[in-house]
Amino acid sequence: MxxxxxxxxxxxxxxxxxxxxxxxxxxxxxxxxxxxxxxxxxxxxxxxxxxxxxxxxxxxxxxxxxxxxxxxxxxxxxxxxxxxxxxxxxxxxxxxxxxxxxxxxxxxxxxxxxxxxFPQSALADARLDRGELPVNVMDGLARVVAEFHAEIPAAGPDTDYGTVDSVLAPMLQNFEQLRELDAAGADPAVLDALEAWVQTQGEELGELIDARFQGGFVRECHGDLHLGNIAWHEDEVIVFDAIEFEPYLRWIDVANEVAFVVMDLDHRGAYDHRHRFLNAYLEHTGDYGMMRLLRFYAAYRAMVRAKINGFMASQAEEGSEARQAARQQVTAYMALAQGYTQLRRPELVITHGLSGSGKTQVAGELVAAEGHLRLRSDVERKRLFGVAPEERRDDEPEAGLYTPEATERTYSHLEGLAREMLEAGWSVVVDAAFLDPRHREAFRALAEELECGFRILDVQAAPDVLRERVRARARAGADASDATVDVLEHQLADYEPLSGDEAALAQVIRTDD
Missing domain, CATH: 3.30.200 (Phosphorylase Kinase; domain 1)
Known part of the structure; x- marks a missing residue:
């Protein structure tokens, strides 16, 4: 040029x-x-x-x-x-x-x-404001972002993009620049507290930040992934306006990118969209390790938006409605960042039920209603053995991916993932059959060890309903579950209801209708 x-x-x-x-x-x-x-x-x-x-x-x-x-x-x-x-x-x-x-x-x-x-009305933020952004669009967005992250290059070992210093530099710069913007109206005490938290978190998470850089999670991302840079037009998810002006702002951990979408949806109160996006992304990628970093990066992203609104306030005329609106956004984003610094006591929920009972849908409703992170045994079992979730398997009961050894390995893997997320402060629902009381007891013990809440969702339906659902799901071939009627009959023959003390922790959910 x-x-x-x-x-x-x-x-x-x-x-x-x-x-x-x-x-x-x-x-x-x-x-x-x-x-x-x-x-x-x-x-x-x-x-x-x-x-x-x-x-x-x-x-x-x-x-x-x-x-x-x-x-x-x-x-x-x-x-x-x-x-x-x-x-x-x-x-x-x-x-x-x-x-x-x-x-x-x-x-x-x-x-x-x-x-x-494309029409401005197609922008995701505008659609959300009008109530015209279906929650299932988040599935498409998660797929687009997950596939993008899988394709883009990882930072080379000779770069410093993934170092703790390079991660902290733009975070700390936000505080410096906001302090210089008198028109932004940022509360100095809140700025000081947030800055101290960021520095402490940087020290505590430094080893994990470095490990993720070594693991290839620092990539040339979009860098500015919020709803204003996403459109839904003619059933297509369009992601645009990536950051071009500073490599350090786009060569980032993919967790940092995901956190921007999460933060933006939180800011708009679109919690059902937020839960759907985050769970779909995790299910696509299996990158549950990012959850220890998500609040750290979400707080950073909130401060990015606070700073941008601070610049907008400075560019607006003194006393104007535009300046006042921008100042209000500065305050709102700082409050959101503060919220990410506060951990709540997490909960561990497991499902219990036969194939076709509706466990996945019930778990999905818990995700939407309360924001739990869902672990699907059907998906994680296949990921564990290098099989794509959509690949249909015709293994006989207790054969192939479903041998007793494979099942033990799957439940052990699910327990490890649940532990990782609970320790990071995230509530979890594990979507699995849990027909073996040993598996239920292991997860109950995990909740007691970590002093988490614990519940069992006992999902039930009549046998004939189960058989028809399993047949229909197999015909559709669009689900990660490989269960057949033969598998179901095998389960029915060995089925034992929850014991008395377990029943006291259980919520029975009938899904016949």
Whole structure:
């Protein structure tokens, strides 16, 4: 890319000219303009033109034309990974400030990014506000993000992206910058307390942060994954506007990325969406180890949004409604960050029931209602033995993946995962048959050891209902369960109800209807 001179005319004159529909070399009836703290976005006909503001904010530097041109290239490269049909190319803007030419000849006055346009009403945050974002869209988002994380490169051992210092640097910078923004109205005492917590957590989690870097979990992520950068359009999840301006903000632990979605949904009170997304992502990836870090990163993400609203408050006129609204958001995000510093006593819940009884749905309802993390034995058994969840197995009862040895290994694995999440302060529901009282006792003992709450969801249905459900599920072939009617009959022959002391801890749930 030839960027020409670093000298640039006052950008405000150029931006004013770009409001004219006649400027664009494609059909445009009207131009809608959106201002962010770092960009000006022109919605023009079927396309979007995004211009970077000539700013140097420390964490980004768009101060020269050359740098803006380079970052336009980077923006297209990075966003083509998740939205290849929507990001088109970097475009030079030449001519004069009064009569600019998009992709014209001559030396560029400015650079922009050209994109295809989707309706603003398709943005996930706008849809959520209108009550038009179905919870099951979170399944699609989790799949997109999980597959993206699996495909992108991991940071090499010669980089310092995964070090504790590189993780803490942007976190601590948030506090420094908020303190300098008088217009943000950030409470100094809250800032001090949060900063001290972040530093303490950095020390306590340092070994885990390093281990995850060594394990390949630090990758070239999106970096800014919140609902304003996600759209649901024509049944497609579109993730856009990845961070291009600072590698350290996108070369991050995937847990850091997931935490941004979680935090944003928490901030909006969309807890059912939040629980659905997080559980679906964990089920896709099996990366339950991230849960020890999720609150740490969620608090960081809340402070990122607090800082951005602080910048917006500073850019707004004193006494304006815009400044007041931004200040309120600063306070709200800081309160959310404080919430992540407070642990609650977790609960361990296990299911009990035959194949086809509806354990998975009941566990899913607990996820939606109370935010438990779900461990599905059908999924984790296959992951443990290197089998894809959707791969159908026709093993006979007590054969293949279902030998007594394989079953013991599966329950031991589930217990280890449950322990890890409970110790990190997360409530867990283990979706498994738990027909063997030894397995139930092991999990009950785990809850007692960790001083957690404990419940059994005893899920029941009539045998004929169970048989029909198992047949229907096998015909559909869309579930991780491999249970057949033969497996069910084997279970029915050996079935024993819960003992008396277990029944006292159980909630019986009939699912016949």
């Amino acid at each position: 030839s960027n020409g001179s670093n000298a640039t005319p006052p950008q405000s004159e150029l931006l004013a000219a770009l409001r004219d529909p006649a400027i664009y070399p494609w059909p445009v009836d009207a131009v809608e303009v959106i201002e962010t703290h770092i960009s000006t976005v022109f919605l023009a006909g079927d396309h979007v033109l995004k211009i970077k503001k000539p700013l140097d904010l420390g964490f980004l530097d768009f101060s020269t034309l050359e740098r803006r041109g380079w970052f336009c290239e980077e923006e297209v490269r990075l966003n083509s990974r998740l939205a290849p049909d929507w990001y088109l190319r970097p475009v030079p803007i030449s001519g004069t400030v009064a009569a600019p030419e998009i992709e014209g000849g001559g030396e560029p006055l400015e650079w922009g990014v050209l994109m295809r346009r």
